[in-house]
Each structure stands twice: as C-alpha cells, then as structure tokens.
Amino acid sequence: MANSEKFNRNKDHYTTFSATVSTTDNTATICIANYVNPATGIQIPVGVKMFNLHKIEDIYSLTGEILEAEAFDHENTVNVHCSFKVMDELWIIMPTLSRFSLRSVIRSSFPKGIPKKSVYFILKQTLKALDYMHGKNKLHRNIDAGCIFLDEESRVKLAFRSLTYEENYSNESPGGYPSWTMAPELMFDYRKGSSKASDVWMLGLLALELFYGGIPAFDFEEFQFLVMGIEDEFGVLKKKENINNRRVLGSSRFTGKIGFLWCFSKRGRRFQRRWESLWVFESSRFSL
Template identity: 30%
Template sequence: MANISQKKFPLNSDDYKLYEEVGQGVSATVYRALCIPFNEVVSIKILDLEKYDNDLDVIRREVQTMSLLGHPNLLKAHCSFTSGKRLWIVMPYMAGGSCLHIMKSDHPDGFEQPVIATLLHGVLKALVHLHSNGFIHRDVKAGNILLDANGEVKLADFGVSASLFDTGERRHKRNTFVGTPCWMAPEVMQQLHGYDFKADIWSFGITALELAHGHAPFSNYPPMKVLLMTLQNAPPGLDYERDKKFSKSFKEIVAACLVKDPKKRPTAEKLLKHRFFKHARSADYVVRTILDGLPPLGDRFRILKEKEANLLGQNKAMIGDKEQLSQQEYMRGISAWNFDLDDLKKQAALLQDDDNIISTENVDWNEKKNGGSGKLAVQEEKQLVERFNNSESAKAAPSKESLDDPPASFPSQSFQAFECGLHIHCVLAFF
C-alpha cells in the first residue's frame, strides 16, 4: 500500500484513456479511465476552465486538501494537471459510486441500520482527521460518501472545504456562506457569529437521516424555503412511529447532532465513541448488502441521467420555461461527486414557489422554534435572501489560509502539478 501511495502518476493526458461518464456537473465531468503506464483504472474529473470566470481559490483548495490530507476514509487525488483549457484531477476509481447514487438506483427508502452505522463510522473517522488538521468539510452529505469495489467508505468533495489556520495559527470561526441548503447548519445560514467544526456535525446528522429515509429533510422544497424552514422549524429527527426499526442509540446520535446551538453539539471524536457504532460491520458486509448485484457505475449513471432528463422534460411541458423543480430534481451529478453553490443559485432562479415565500412582503412566521414562538421579520428575510444570492463572500479573494500561504506543515511540492495551469487568464469555479 505504501508503494501505491508513492506512485508518481503521469501529468499528461496522453497517458490516460477515458471511458464512460460516471458523474456530471455544470462545469465538470467525471470519467472512468485507464492510467496506461500503470494499467490501473482511475477516475478523472475534468473541468472546463472556460465555463466559469470566478473562484480559482476553490479549485486550488480542493486540490490541496485532496493531495495532502491522507487518510483511509478520505478520497485522495493522485495528481492534477491542465490539458489545453481543462483541468484534470486524477483520483482512485470508486466503483460503488456515491451513497446517494446507490439509494436512487436500488434503495429509494434508505438503508438498514447496520449499513448506516458502517457508512457513518467511516465518515466520522474522516471528519476527525479533517478537524484535527484544521479543516471543515462544509458539504457532508450522502452524495459525497463514496464506496470503492471493496466496500470501503471515502468522504469526497473538498470543493467547499475550508482551513481554520492562518499561517499556522488556528482561526476560531469561518464566515463564508457555502454548503448545500438541506444539509447546511443554522449558524452557516445566519452568518451572525461565524461557524466552526460543529457545522459539519449538523450536516452529519442530516446525512444520517438521509441514509435512513433515502432523502434529506426538506428535500422537496426550493432552496430558499429550505433555508427559512431550517431557521424557523424545530430540528428534524427520527419519527418514533415511522422509524420504529431504528434503535434508540441511532435516535440519540441524530438528536445530539441536530441541536441548533453549535456549542451543544458533540465533536466528531466524541461521536465516534457513541454506542450506536457497535452496529457497524465490515466493508465486506457493505459489499454483500448494497453493492452486490448492482449494474456497473457507468450504466447506473446513464440510466438515472435519462430518467432525470425525462422528468425535467415533463416539468418543462407542464410549467413552461420556469421549471418548478424540487431539490432532488435539480441536483447536479447523478452520481453526486460534487455540487456547487453557483449551480444551486442558477437553479434557484428557475424555481417558482407556490407559497410566494420569498416575495411576500408582510410575512408573519408563527411557527415554534426551540420551544418558543418565533417570527422572521421581513427585513431579516430579505437579508437572508440577499446573503444567498450575493454569497460572493464564499468566493472572495484568498484569505491567509489560501494556497499561496499554506500552513507550514503542508509540503508545497504537492502543488507543482497544478501551478502549470495558473497562467490561464480566468478565475475558476469548481462545479
């Protein structure tokens, strides 16, 4: 294994043979591919650098994180390079695809508890490693939990991950507005006091519900409504009638994560010791339970892509140019290897909300939150909408934790493959 990790993958596109697509987004496509010199199957994420004109720092951050934070439960980049006006990121091939992809294909109502415990156990170990190295993932969800052919769990997509270090010293809070609404912690939405590692714990709790039910809470609502419901409603959780098949320990861990006050949420390290993970099984169990019998990833991707294209066509026929799409319907990347806030904003602009939540000028929110009755004032609502639509704070000029000034413990040579692409005169957005 040590020899594999030390392989020097080629930095020339001629050394790779591309096969079928296994993932797709607004500005990038993921392919199954062959590394010809090593005769090894890999996955390659190819970004079209001409499609976006902002956010070079996002790409550089992902390449940094994937290259430097080696852990068995984190997806590591073998290398990255430019070919023409495209960026290639070479990664291990995850033949199982994402957990979201598997649920869409074969488990629409979610997984059984031992599978959930096994998947979440791997995710937590990845989060412990990230957090201990000063990183927040900021986009934990089933679509970013990947499985290889052996059933091993890998947490992927560092496109929105953030360092909590400034030239070697820990920063206490982040203030950028990124993530995916259904999984986004309240403090990330509010932008009042910043946020820290505990934002990942909230997303982890939402992901637990997603794996249990086959979808995230509020997933049928437009993005802006999701933001408002998350702030106004009581935290989601397991239903004692509907979810009788799940143990008390699972309900405990979900409830512990989904507390609106981030200070009251446990750390990833503490969660790892919870009794719920006594239900976790081996990677071989994951293979036998959810991977055996599945069609190849490329075939699954093609089938689901066709289904969603048909659904989109039906919506257009019924509604016209303004597609009234649910969160699930407009999610990019059928295998969900990535999801970008730019994509979210573009799709949100197409949404037509029957309740007119965003445009109503005299809204009186009377839903209870945290045991009391709370109102969302019109001004507060407009501020929330403005933060969402103008979330360029997530795309601001690189702060001190940018790759131009990485933490002293990070080796700079890992970026040499990427530096060759910096001459391109556009700023990039990772899809």
C-alpha cells in the same frame, strides 16, 4: 491508504479513456483511464475529471479543495493523485470509484432508508474521514450522501463536492439539504462561516438521510419540533431552562445530536422500518 506510486503530470501517460460522463452543468467531463508508469510500464486504473477552465465559476475554491485532497492520506477520503493543466482544461487524477454516489443509490433503491447495519458502517467510516480532516484543521463544509462513494473493496470514501464522480449530482443547496436545516449559528449569522462544529452538525443530517432516505421534516417548524423531541428525550431541555427561548443554540453545543441521538433513540427506532432486503453489499461486510 497512501499510494507509493508517483503519478506523472503529463497527459501522454494516461490512455484507454472510456465511460465518458458530462456533469449536469457541463463544466467537467469524467473518464476512466489507465495510468502507464513510464519507468515500469505498469498500468494503474484511475478516474480523471477534466474541468473546462472557461466554465469554472469559483476557481479559488476548486483549486483549494484539490490542493487539500492532494495532501490527504486516509483510506476513507477521496485523495487526489495529482492535477495539471492541459490546454483549456484542468485534469484531476483520482482513484476509480463508483459512478453513483450513496445519495443516488438511496433515491433509486432505498427511498425509505437503507438497512441499519449498513448505516452504522457508513457513519463510522465517514466519521473516521471527518476526524482525519479536522485533525489537519481542514473542513469539508458540504457533508451529505451525495459526497459519499464506495470503492471496489467496499470502503466508504468521503469526497469534496467538486471531486464527485456523479453525473446528476444535485447542487440545490449547501449539502443538498433544505436551507432551514443549516447549523443554527450559520442561520443566525452566515458571516461566521463554516466550522468543525457545523461539519459535525451536517454529519448528523447525514445520519437522518441514511436512516430515513431524507430529512424527516417538511419545513422549519417541523424540523424544530424534531430537534425539541431529540432534546427532550435526552434531557437537553432541562439543561436549557435558564437559557432565553429566543436564543439560538449553536451546533458547537449541539453537535451531531440532530441525527445520531434521534436515530438511536427509542422514539426514532419506532419509526425506523426494518428493511430485510440486502444493501448493495452483503451485510457481513458492514459489521462493526
């Protein structure tokens, strides 16, 4: 939750830098530091992401996300303590997190999906973070496992893409998913822009990634078949009998079903491998 500590916007109060990591596009450097309270002398560990102002392609989107994260006050979001300019760099002061995102952990240790209890816990905590953002009329726009981290107390943290700690974070497409998985209304008319509904659509894609290690489809046709399978199992097709087959079903009417319904359906469970190996943390920590 909110930290009562007021962080000073002066680089001289941040010391003992270590674990320096450069991002793949060399636009930023990530360090671990200690913030020294000038009044009490108390040291607080923080993460510092330093952007090269000359290499930032979209400064408006970046500053917008920083300002939003500075206003966040939720245990499941990556909140920004403060930000300030130091010569040709923009410093963002954040809590310390794991260096690797959940996506990196999946790819390195659980390529076929992570244990079921862990998925339930992660989805529940991510949904809390998203509900908080939407309650403040804020959008995430790029929900995926690459934006999810765990802190030292095993809490799930949802971060904006620009605030991620990861060294090799993929920037292959929005959300890191294939372009043919985007929300239907955006595929039909991208000018509409993201919405709360498209955020929830991506939360469904996240559910698939957690359960299976990725989207269980290889192209648009197979993905559509997957969607139809979900709709058929939950009786959605019957409600669409009078809808033109060529009409695009927007995610505002299909929010999250792509992931959640499939993963928890009988058909989906038949394909879900029962991993007995432990998750990064003990299963007891993931109980609902």
